[in-house]
Amino acid sequence: MTAGPAQNKFPARVSALARRIGMPAVVLLAALAFDLVFVTDAAFDDTGPRGIDLLLFPGIFAMVFCALWAQKRAAVAAVAASVVLVAYTLVVRYFDIPTYSSVLAHLSITEVVAGVEVLFYAARRTRPGVAFAVITGLVLATLTAVSGRYYYGSESNGTMAQAMLFGGLLLGGTLLFAIPGRDRAAHPKNYEKLQKLNKLVMGQWPLIGMLGIALILEFGFTYESGAHGFPILVCSIVAAIIAVAAPRRPADAMVALTAVMLLSALVTPFLRLRYDYPTPGGVPGTQVVAGMGLVVTLVRAVGLSKAVSRITALSAVVAVASVLNATRPSPRLMTDPDDIAGLAVVALLLLGISVAVGLALRSRDSERTQVIQSAISDAQTSERMALARELHDVVAHHVTGIVVQAQAAKMMGEKNPQVAVEAMGRIEDAGVEALAAMRRLVRSMRGDAPAGSSEFSEQATTDLAADLRTLIERSNHGVKTSMKLELPPNVPHEVGRSALRLVQESLTNIGKHASGAKEALVIAEVSENELHLQVTDDGREPQGRPAGGSGGYGLIGMRERVALLHGRLSAGRAPGGGWRVEAWLPLEGEE
Structure with missing residues (x-):
């Protein structure tokens, strides 16, 4: 008896559960779990009144209900979500509840994900006139929440311009995916492209989950640092997109990611970032996750021998970033041999894990191919x-x-x-x-x-x-x-x-x-x-x-x-x- 089925039991159960409840619900529940941990931890820290952060949960759960409801009654759920955003903004102002920023200022990640899902279903499943009306209302309610949710003494000074930019990207991206699916018969090619994209996303869900968490944190860092961290955030977003799309052309994707990370490393010293935008080892967290994911994808696709040159180039860029930015906000370069040795050990450990995972997946793919060929x-x-x-x-x-x-x-x-x-x-x-x-x-x-x-x-x-x-x-x-x-x-x-x-x-x-x-x-x-x-x-x-x-x-x-x-x-x-x-x-x- 082989050990293959036992090893694949847990991933198979996770995939079966995701198919049963739907990927939108999985993403929503993951965001809710993140907020439950984050907000609960903040409620009992030494900053501000103890427990007051827990008052955010009624609004968060109300948005989750609206997102789930939107799968059956999209228009009504969109109106309800708008009402929840505006009403709970009044509650936040009245009780001086501290908020935190994710992709949008003063909105939790669950509220952002729920709003995106409501927007998606409203754009895809309602008549054009109704969709325009409810989407407009949802956008106005979001702007009201972003501008109106603050409490006195808050240190979060994310600008309205940043929030509008990020919100515009979310709005445009959601509509870009939702509208082509309204009439499959009229736009078969667009629908086929969406199906291919959906297949790509389903195959990359562990990496997408880790990149999503890292990006959420970087969005928060961007609001904390004002506009100074915006170029780094853009580089991280591009790196995440490259990592997710890498299975189609992994070798070219590695070259592109290396270039993006080099640009990020060279730009960072001129941004005058302080401790409010942490970059562990001189490299932003999202770029670290993207690099590890792309090493896994490349080794899985072409093997270690053919991937060595590109992995070496990426490692050299990581070394440059560490030397330039590891001692930030100090302008000095990192020259201490002990610090360099410590970061090198960590980098080699992460690289070794990525290569090992890639080789394991390549071996599993080979075995699966042999089984399929034998069955055929x-x-x-x-x-x-x-x-x-x-x-x-x-x-x-x-x-x-x-x-x-x-x-x-x-x-x-x-x-x-x-x-x-x-x-x-x-x-x-x-x-x-x-x-x-x-x-x-x-x-x-x-x-x-x-x-x-x-x-x-x-x-x-x-x-x-x-x-x-x-x-x-x-x-x-x-x-x-x-x-x-x-x-x-x-x-x-x-x-x-x-x-x-x-x-x-x-x-x-x-x-x-x-x-x-x-x-x-x-x-x-x-x-x-x-x-x-x-x-x-x-x-x-x-x-x-x-x-x-x-x-x-x-x-x-x-x-x-x-x-x-x-x-x-x-x-x-x-x-x-x-x-x-x-x-x-x-x-x-x-x-």
């Missing part, structure tokens, strides 16, 4: 074997009948022309049936019908006795055949179909191999939860070559059919002469 090969082999059995069982059956009838006509034609005429009629009927069987095989090979289908398998019912009678009456093997059938009316379809094939092949073999046979007997009965089949003849072992030759595949096909049902097969000379074929097929499948 097995399916193709199974299909070929099914077609081979069908070709032998059906076409050879009809052709053998044609050969037997032609030999009889040749032998009796001079003595009794009428017998020859009757034989020619039977040959014509067998030829027509053979052509029909060939057409069914071609249809099966083209995918229009399942492999193994025929005039009997397609028409087989749970009344196996009636199907066997039809088969024997239409047989052209040239030997009188009697039957003894003691069968219930509810034989499983798969068992009945295989039983028909076994009897058909046995009768075909009688016509080909049973020299001088006068009579054949078919017995089918149920005994001890098994279907017992027996086909016997009174012929002799042929001295010469059988009619139509023999490839030896008939018995092989019979054994394969019986093995698929976990049954038993016996074929050989009968004690009293002739040939006997016996099969026992379980009526209940085995595990």
Whole structure:
């Protein structure tokens, strides 16, 4: 037993849960969890009245309810969200509740995510006029909350211009994704692009989650530092986008990320940032996460040997950033050997983790590819074997009948022309049936019908006795055949179909191999939860070559059919002469 399924159990459960409740709900709950931890921690710190921060939760939960409601009633939920934002802004002002800034000033991350989801559903699912009205109201309510939520003595001085810029980016990006999905039939190409983007996002959700947390913190740092940290935030946003889109062109993405991080490192010393915009080791947190994620993606895609040069370039840029910015706000370069050694150890540790994860994912992808290829090969082999059995069982059956009838006509034609005429009629009927069987095989090979289908398998019912009678009456093997059938009316379809094939092949073999046979007997009965089949003849072992030759595949096909049902097969000379074929097929499948 391999350990693969156990290792993949947790990711599979997470993916199944995400599909069940929907990715928007997952993102919303993640934001809510972040706020629960952050706000609760702030409520019991030494800054301000203890516990007053907890008063933010009613407004946060109200916005969560509006976002979930928007999935069914988008317009009403948008109006409700606008009312909640404005009303709770009054509550914040009245009680002097301290707020914190995420993407937008004075709005928690849950309120921002909930507002974006309400905006998305309103733009996609409501009529154009209604969408314009409710979106306008939601934007005005957001501006009211951003400008009106502050408390006296607050140190958060995020400017209105920054909030409007970030809000405009959120508004534009949300509408860019929502509007093309309004009419899928009218814009199929746009919808296909959205589907590809959605697939990319679903495959990158762990990285997106970590980048999202890092960006939220950097947005807060930007508001704390005023406009000074804005260029670094832009570089971090670009780095995050590059990391998420990297699976399409990982090598080029690594070059682009290296350039962005180099630009960030060179610009930072001129921004006069202080401790209110922390950059651990001289590199912003979002760029650290993006770099690790892109190393994982690159190693996973091309292997470590081909990724070394680009990883080395990225590492050099990280070293430059550390030397330039690790001692900020001091303008001095980092030259202390102990500090350099400490940062180098941390950087190598993070790089090693990223490379190890990338190699592990590459190995898993390789194993998955091998499993898929093996499954495809097995399916193709199974299909070929099914077609081979069908070709032998059906076409050879009809052709053998044609050969037997032609030999009889040749032998009796001079003595009794009428017998020859009757034989020619039977040959014509067998030829027509053979052509029909060939057409069914071609249809099966083209995918229009399942492999193994025929005039009997397609028409087989749970009344196996009636199907066997039809088969024997239409047989052209040239030997009188009697039957003894003691069968219930509810034989499983798969068992009945295989039983028909076994009897058909046995009768075909009688016509080909049973020299001088006068009579054949078919017995089918149920005994001890098994279907017992027996086909016997009174012929002799042929001295010469059988009619139509023999490839030896008939018995092989019979054994394969019986093995698929976990049954038993016996074929050989009968004690009293002739040939006997016996099969026992379980009526209940085995595990």
